[in-house]
Amino acid sequence: MDKILVVDSVSKEYPGRMAVKNASFAVTAGSIHGFLGPNGAGKSTTMKMIAGLLPVSSGQIELFGKPIEKQKISELIGMLPENPPLYFDMTVRNYIEYVARLHQQKDIKNRVEKIIADLSLEDVADRLIGNLSKGYKQRVGLAQALVYDAPFIILDEPTNGLDPQSVVELREFIKKLAEQKTILFSSHILSEVEQLCDEITIIHQGEVKASGPIKEIQKMFKQGLVLTVGVPSGQKLPDLSPFGEVQTELLSQNAGEDIYQLIFSNEKDIRGELGRYFYSKGIDLLTLSLDSPELEDIFLQMTEKP
Amino acid sequence: MIFTIWKKEVESYFSSPLAYVIIGLFSLISGVIFFNLLVTYSDGILAIPAHMAQEISFVDEVVVRLFANINFLFLFFIPLITMKSFSEEKKLQTLDVYWLGGVPEWKLILAKNLAAFTLIFAMILMTSVYPLVIWGVGIRDFSILGASYLSILLNAAAYISLGIFCSTLTHNQIVAALLAILGVMGMWMITWGSHLHSNYLLAEIFAYVGISSHFERVLRGLIGTQDIIYYLSFIFMFNFMAVKSLGKRNW
Numbered sequence: 001m002d003k004i005l006v007v008d009s010v011s012k013e014y015p016g017r018m019a020v021k022n023a024s025f026a027v028t029a030g031s032i033h034g035f036l037g038p039n040g041a042g043k044s045t046t047m048k049m050i051a052g053l054l055p056v057s058s059g060q061i062e063l064f065g066k067p068i069e070k071q072k073i074s075e076l077i078g079m080l081p082e083n084p085p086l087y088f089d090m091t092v093r094n095y096i097e098y099v100a101r102l103h104q105q106k107d108i109k110n111r112v113e114k115i116i117a118d119l120s121l122e123d124v125a126d127r128l129i130g131n132l133s134k135g136y137k138q139r140v141g142l143a144q145a146l147v148y149d150a151p152f153i154i155l156d157e158p159t160n161g162l163d164p165q166s167v168v169e170l171r172e173f174i175k176k177l178a179e180q181k182t183i184l185f186s187s188h189i190l191s192e193v194e195q196l197c198d199e200i201t202i203i204h205q206g207e208v209k210a211s212g213p214i215k216e217i218q219k220m221f222k223q224g225l226v227l228t229v230g231v232p233s234g235q236k237l238p239d240l241s242p243f244g245e246v247q248t249e250l251l252s253q254n255a256g257e258d259i260y261q262l263i264f265s266n267e268k269d270i271r272g273e274l275g276r277y278f279y280s281k282g283i284d285l286l287t288l289s290l291d292s293p294e295l296e297d298i299f300l301q302m303t304e305k306p
Numbered sequence: 307m308i309f310t311i312w313k314k315e316v317e318s319y320f321s322s323p324l325a326y327v328i329i330g331l332f333s334l335i336s337g338v339i340f341f342n343l344l345v346t347y348s349d350g351i352l353a354i355p356a357h358m359a360q361e362i363s364f365v366d367e368v369v370v371r372l373f374a375n376i377n378f379l380f381l382f383f384i385p386l387i388t389m390k391s392f393s394e395e396k397k398l399q400t401l402d403v404y405w406l407g408g409v410p411e412w413k414l415i416l417a418k419n420l421a422a423f424t425l426i427f428a429m430i431l432m433t434s435v436y437p438l439v440i441w442g443v444g445i446r447d448f449s450i451l452g453a454s455y456l457s458i459l460l461n462a463a464a465y466i467s468l469g470i471f472c473s474t475l476t477h478n479q480i481v482a483a484l485l486a487i488l489g490v491m492g493m494w495m496i497t498w499g500s501h502l503h504s505n506y507l508l509a510e511i512f513a514y515v516g517i518s519s520h521f522e523r524v525l526r527g528l529i530g531t532q533d534i535i536y537y538l539s540f541i542f543m544f545n546f547m548a549v550k551s552l553g554k555r556n557w
Contacts, residue, residue: 051406052405052406053402053405053406072408073408074406074407074408075408077406078406079402079406081399081402083398083399085398085399085400085401085402085403085406086398086400087314087318087400088398089318089321089322090314090318098310098314099403099407101307101310102307102310102311102403102404102407102409103407103408104307144403
C-alpha cells in the first residue's frame with residue numbers, strides 16, 4: 001500500500017539533548033497509525049516536525065512523496081497539538097471560521113456549519129471557548145484541524161485528560177474519520193492504540209523501537225508458543241520435556257486452580273497433543289488457551305529502563 | 307489574510323475591558339492636562355498687560371505642551387496595549403494556528419501592528435474634542451494642529467513596533483511591558499546625547515538616532531524627509547527584528 005508519510009532518519013537536537021534520534025517510520029494511506037511511547041519519549045516533537053512547526057536537525061520527512069519543506073503543507077496536514085491553539089475570548093463558531101479564513105478556504109459558512117454538526121458542537125457554537133469543558137475544547141481543537149479538509153490528520157494525545165464518556169465519543173469519531181483520511185495518532189494508552197490503530201510506531205527516549213502493522217509487531221515479539229494452562233490445586237504439572245525446551249511460570253492460584261504460563265521454544269501449536277498428554281498422565285486440564293503477546297507486554301519490554 | 311487577523315485582533319481588544327479602561331484613563335488624564343494648560347494659559351494672559359499678551363503663543367503654551375504630554379502618556383499606555391500581542395500567544399501556544407495555516411511571520415506582525423494602531427487611533431480620537439473646545443472659546447490658531455496629530459500618530463506607530471518586538475521576546479506580559487517602557491525611554495534618552503558639546507558629530511548622531519528630536523520637529527510642523535525616513539526605518543527595524551524573533555521559535 002502507498003505510504004503517505006515517510007520519516008527518514010530524522011533527528012531533533014535541542015541544546016544539550018537529543019529529543020529524537022534517527023527516527024524512521026512510514027504511515028500507510030488510509031490507516032490509523034498509532035504513535036506510542038511514554039511521556040517525554042519524543043512523540044510531540046516528532047509530530048511537530050512532521051507538521052512543519054519545528055525544523056528537523058537532520059533527516060528528511062516526505063509527505064505524499066515530496067519533502068515537506070518543498071510544498072505547501074498547510075493544506076495537507078491538519079493537526080491537533082497537545083495544547084490545542086484555542087482563543088478563549090472567541091466563540092466556537094467565530095474561531096472555526098477564523099481558522100478556515102487563515103487557510104483561505106472557500107464557502108466558509110457551509111464548511112463551518114458542517115464541521116460544527118460533525119463534531120456535535122451545535123449547542124455550544126455561540127459560547128466563548130474559554131467557558132467550555134475540556135471535552136468540548138478538545139472537540140473545538142479537532143474542528144480546527146479538520147475545517148480545511150486536509151487529507152492527513154495528526155492528533156497529539158487527543159484523549160488525554162478527558163472524561164470516559166468523551167474518550168469513547170472521540171474514539172468513535174476518529175474511527176469514522178479514518179474512512180476518509182489518514183491519521184497519525186499519539187497516545188500512551190495502550191488499549192486505545194490497540195483498539196483504534198492498524199499500524200503502530202513505538203518510540204522510547206527519542207528512538208523508534210518498532211514500527212509496522214500491529215499484527216507483525218506482535219509476531220516479532222512472539223518468543224515461541226505461549227500457552228496458559230490450569231490444573232487443579234495440589235496437582236503438579238507433568239514432565240513436559242517430550243515437547244522440547246519449555247519455561248514454566250506459576251501465574252496465579254485461586255478457586256482451586258493453579259494457572260501456569262508455559263513458553264515453548266518451538267512455535268508449533270501443540271494444544272491437542274498437550275491435552276492428550278495431560279489426560280494420559282491422569283492430570284485434569286482445567287484451562288488451556290493460546291496467548292499472543294499483548295501490546296502492553298511488547299511496550300513494557302521495549303520501554304524498560306536499560 | 308492580514309485583514310482577517312487585524313479584524314480578529316481588534317475584536318479581541320474590544321472584547322476585553324482593558325481597551326475601555328485604557329481609553330477611559332487616557333481620556334481622563336489627557337483631559338486634565340488639557341484643562342490645566344488652558345487655565346495656565348488664560349491666567350497668564352490675564353496677568354500681563356494687554357499689549358504683551360500677544361507675545362504669548364497659544365500654540366507654544368497649549369498645543370505643543372498638550373501633545374508633548376500625550377507623547378509622555380504613550381510611554382505607559384502603548385506598552386500596556388502591545389504587551390500581550392505575542393507573549394500571551396506564546397504562553398498559550400496559540401501561534402500554532404498561524405504556523406499550521408502557513409501564515410508568514412511578517413503578515414502576522416503587520417496585522418498586529420495595525421490592530422494596536424487602530425486601538426491607539428481610537429484613543430487619540432477622544433482628544434478631538436479639545437480643538438472643538440478651543441474653537442468654542444474663540445481661538446482660531448490651528449496652524450499646526452494637523453502636524454501635531456501626525457507627530458503623535460508617528461510616535462505611536464514607532465512605539466507599537468517596539469512594544470510588539472518586546473512582546474515576541476517573552477512569555478510574560480509584564481516583562482514585555484517593562485521591556486517596552488525601557489525601550490521607549492531609551493529612545494528618548496539617546497536624544498540627551500545631542501547636548502554633548504565636546505563632539506559635534508557624536509551629538510548629531512545622538513540627535514538623529516533619538517526619537518525626541520524628530521518628534522519635536524514634526525510636532526511644530528517642521529517635518530522633513532529625514533524625519534519620515536527616520537520613522538519608517540524605526541518601524542521597519544523593530545518589525546524586522548520581531549519577524550526574526552518569531553522565526554527563532556524553531557531553535
